[in-house]
Amino acid sequence: MPDPVLAVRHLCKRFDAVIACEDVTLELMPGEIHALIGPNGAGKSTLIRQIAGNVRQDQGQILLAGRDISRLSVDARARAGLAQSFxxxxxxxxxxxxxxxxxxxxxxxxxxxxxxxxxxxxRELVERARSYLAQLGLTEREKTNAAALSHGERRKLELCMALALEPQAFLLDEPMAGVGSAGSTAMTTLLSALKTQAPILLVEHDMDAVFTLADRLSVLVYGRIIASGSVNEIRRNAAVREAYMGSDDLPASVQRRS
Amino acid sequence: MMSREHLVNAIVIALLVLVPLLALVLDEPYLITLATRVSILAMAGVGLNLALGYGGLVSLGHAAFFGVGGYVTGILASHALNYEPIMQTPWMIQGSTEMPVIWICAALVCGVLALLIGALSLRTTGVYFIMITLAFAQMLYYFSISWPTYGGEDGLSVYLRNTFPGLNTMNGIHFFAISFAWLLAALWLSSALVQSRFGLALQAARQNPVRVAAVGIAPYKVQLTAFVISGVITGVAGALYTDLNRFVSPSVLSWHTSGEIMVFVILGGVARLVGPLVGAAVFIILEQSLGGISENWQFWLGALLIVVVLHARGGVMGFLAPENGHA
Amino acid sequence: MSAGLVAEQLLNGLQFGVMLFLMSAGLTLVFGVMGLINLAHGSLYMVGAYAAALVAGWTGSFWAGLAASLMAAAIAGALVEMVVLRRLYRRDHLDQVLATFALILMFSEGTRWLFGAFPLYLNVPASLSGTVLLPMGIVYSKYRLAIIVCGMAVALGLFILIGRTRLGVRIRAGQSDRQMIAALGVDIATLYTVVFALGAALAGLAGALVGAIQSVEVGMGEPVLILAFVVIVIGGIGSIKGALVGAILVGMTDTMGRFLLPVMFKNFMDGATASSVGSALASMLIYIVMATVLIFRPSGLYGKPA
Incomplete structure (x- = not known):
């Protein structure tokens, strides 16, 4: 088995009495999309933010390509090869x-x-920037003010900036949020293309997209990973059904919330 | 083709040269002094504009740099004029009346000072940043009052303007030329910085520091660098100001000075290249014209500023050359 | 150095701190509730002092002057809030700084215009002049002791007002969520004017109280304003408790620094140098305290982390 690109080991974080993250261990392998799902408030965003460095963990380690990055600042982690979207x-x-x-x-x-x-x-700066814009189909909007972009275009621009970092791993926090169903399909295509550049750790509420895209899933509930495995394994997992309040139909129940 | 903003910039700078030249012909030395004051104060504003306008760092303590620059001139000159070394151990340091030497010293001292103040202040944001920069400047102000060696409250006189090779600095137009050249240099530097990679990072950090960090650029370092450059520019302006008045006193360190430098920037137009120049010029024109009518001209200045803040947010430049999305 | 002298200096520090609290309370309240940074707060202090000096001069009564200071500062505060400041709540801090700086120019020049450049004087009332003998044989100025008591009473009143009354509930709601108080049907515009006038009255009171110790003159509010900024930065902007702790800390540090540092330096340098080095360092001391606090707590002692 190849070495993981990103490895999170025994990560813990609490805010006063609230445990946001308890002994979380997970790996992102080369070439995969690893989706992180779980109910609202499960600590998915806090986990992403700890990996990116916006929130400092209490305990545990984060390794990027074998290098311990758990004490680096956000910008140093970005230079080391972590690209995030918010x-x-x-x-x-x-x-x-x-x-x-x-x-x-x-x-x-x-x-x-x-x-x-x-x-x-x-020229080297501008031309490289243009090549990324071309990859995401934003070339025609290059002179537009970012504030004037549509919501979906702004999402794309964010991904474009992530791509421009030529990262070793992408951390994407709900890239589908608010883009609508057509936008969601387009984004799914985009993410599977992005995966060829670097593996993706994906937090997403849109379960159709998650089940289409993800190679592997981890389920986070109250700051703990209760299950981890392939799409089919997760579908069959009893604990996961329990966590989603006994629902038989996992995707629909989660979609209602988002 | 020249954009409207470039045209306005060129006209404003040309006017600043024409006024003293005209004054020379008409034999009105006072006008030359006023133009010199405008140049120097504008340069202080160009420094602040870099931090405040482009970097979004609302410093209410730039008097610290303006005043310390001024005191560097005063202290070096007074030691040189009295033939007293500044220190003998561990090194022999003499005073100087050479402007280039003084400028280098002022730039170095203000750079180090800005590094210290900036490193501490930039740990905070928003109102805290405003108040902390203000407090550091006040600290130096009170220090200058209670430290008797260089005149304390009474200030320090420099009997003769410091010298510059090849020019007679006591001649008004010569000293104007020096001040104007410095203003041009500061404007050029500011324009270059804003359009450079550094400028891109600085302006991005003003709008969204989290995003800037996420693309691998440390906003703190970028902002601190901008703050230091800003402090150096304002500090050199302060050094020139002492030479203009041949006098320096704690009032250059007072928070009124910080407020006035800020007024130049905002009156002229925040984050506009020649904004501080326009602002300083308007300020001096108001001072001279209103000051002639009423002793309490600052009352009317206050009223005018409130109208500008409430109703004309782009300042004078916003009126002369409305912005169309600058870089 | 006698124990009595030290005790006197400690009380002076406390008195200074209490006075700073009166200034800082309004400043921190206005920032906490309205998000406004008000440089002109020192002008309201000056308005209070002038009103007290003038009315006491006309009526011969210090107490009438004191009442006038509260009224005048509150009215001036309410007017300024309604005419200018309420338009600035949603603006960025830069606009607020510039507009309130402009207000200072107007207040200072306006006062000089009306009352001239010469200082006015306010006399300590007969009932509070002279000294009082405190326990342990400490002799202390009656008037300064009265300032301490008055300031403490105001602090207590303020804590009760904010903690226990309907107005206090609204103020606290305003601090945490501006939309919410609108939803509760509170008339925000009036609430803001009231809060501002309250802060202004406290500043005016401070000005009047100090006016009997120092001279009443244009520009008297500015040094105090900046100290009040230091206080609320140390205490945490928006926190009344922080303002109280910060004010006492600043008052004590400044007073004791000016008293002790020159004495300490005399142990290892000659008298004149010691007093000049000591007093120069003492004038910087509170800023050093502030910088130290911020290194460890960038949002002040009781401030919410940004």
Whole structure:
């Protein structure tokens, strides 16, 4: 078996009395989409945020390609190869689409402390940014202000910025949220394409998308992983049904919430 | 083709040169002094605009840099004029009346100071940042008052303007040329920075620091760097200001100075290249014209500022050259 | 150094701290409820002091002056809130800073215009002049002791107001969720004006109380304002409890620093140098305390983490 790209070992986090994460261990293997599901408040976002470095874990380790990154800052983790998209999509609102992606390219290259040459005149920066825009079909919107984009386009731009980091792993927190059913289909296609670049750890409420995309699933309830396995294994798992309040039809019950 | 903003910028800068040249012809030395003041204060504003306008770092403590720059000039010159070394152990350090030497010292001292103040203040955001920068400047203000060596409350006089090779700095137009050249340099630097990779990161960090960190750029480092550059520019302006007045006192460190530098930036137009220049010019024009009518001209200035804040948020530049999504 | 002298300095520190609390309470309340940073708070302190000095001068009664200071500052505060500041609650801090800086210019120049540049004086009332003998043989100024008692009473009243009354419930609701109080059917505009006037009255009271110790003049509010900022930054912006703790801490640190540092330096340098180094360092001491607090708690002692 190959080594995992991303390995989370015995991660613990509590906020006062609330246990957000209890002894979580999980792995992201090369080439896979590993989906993280669970009821609201189960600690999925907190887990993603700990991996990305926005929240510092109390205990445990996070390894990226074998390297311990658990004490690095958010930006250092991004440079080490973790690309994240947020639950509520965040881009730089007063920048054009192109500038947003240039920023990511610049972040990847590590050369943000160059003071005198105009960024827009630096061909390697601009052309690389354009190539990512082309991959996600955003070329025609390059001059548009990011604040003026539709919700779905903003999601795409966020993914484009993640892609521009040429990461070793993607951390995507609900990329389908609010894009609508047509948008969701398009996003599914996009994510399966993205998977060829780097494996994806995916938090998603849209169960149809999860069952279509995921190679492996982990179910998080009250900060603990109660089950982990293939799509079929999870479908059959009694504990998972229990966690989803005894429902027979897992996807529908979860969709109602989102 | 030249955009409207470029045209306005060129006209504003040209006016700043034409006024003293005209004054020279008409033999109105006071106008030259005013133009020099505008240049220096505008330069202080260009420094602040980098942090406040482009970086979103609302510093209410830039008087610290302006004043310390001013005191560097005063202290170096007074030691040189009195033939007293500043220190003898462990190294021999002499004063100086050479402007280039003074500028380098002012830039270094203000850079280190901005690094210290910025490193602490940038741990906070929002109102905390405003108040902390204010508090650090006040700390230096009270220090300057209670430290008697360099005049304490009474300030420090520099009897002769410091010298610059090849120019007679006591001649108004020569000193204007120096100040104007510095303003141009600061404007050029500011324009280059804003459009560079660094500028992209700085402006992104103002809008969304979380996103900036997520693409691998540390917002703290970017903002701290901007704060230091900003402090250095304002500090060198302060060094020139002491030479203009041949006097420096604790009032340059007072929070009124911080407030006024901020007024230049906002009156002219936040995050606009020549905004601080327009703001400083309007401020001086108001001071001279209102000041002639009423002793209490600052009352009317206050009223005008409130109207600007409530109804004309882009400042004068917002009126002359409305923004169309800058980089 | 006698124990009596130290005790006197400690009481002075406490008195200074209590006065700073009166200033900081309004500032922190206005920020907590309305999200407004008000640089012009020091002007309301000045308004209070001028009102007290003028009315006491006309009537010959210190107490009438004190009442006038509360009224004048509250009215000035309410007016400023209704005419200018309420338009700024949703604006960013930069606009608030600039507008309230402009208000300071108007208040200061307006006062100079009306009353001239010469300071006014407010006399300590006869009943509070002289000294009082405290336990353990400490002799202390009656008036300063009265300030301490008055400030403590106001602090207690404020805690009861915020903790126990309907107005307090609304203020606390406003601090945590502005939409919610709108949903509760509270008239927000009036609530904001009331909160602002309350803070202004406290600042005016502080100005009047201090006016009898120092001279009443234009610009008197600014040093106090900045100390009040230091107080609420240390205490945590929006927290009344933080303001009280911060105010006492700042008052004590500043007073004791000015008293002790020159004495301490005399042990290892000559007198003149010691007093100048000591007083220069003492003037920076509270800022050093503030920086230290922020290194460990960037949102102050009782502030919510950002």
């Amino acid at each position: 639950q509520i999509s965040t881009v730089i609102p007063n920048f054009s689409v192109l500038q947003n992606v240039m920023l990511a390219v610049q972040g990847k290259s590590g050369h943000s402390f160059r003071f005198f040459r105009k960024a827009i005149k630096q």
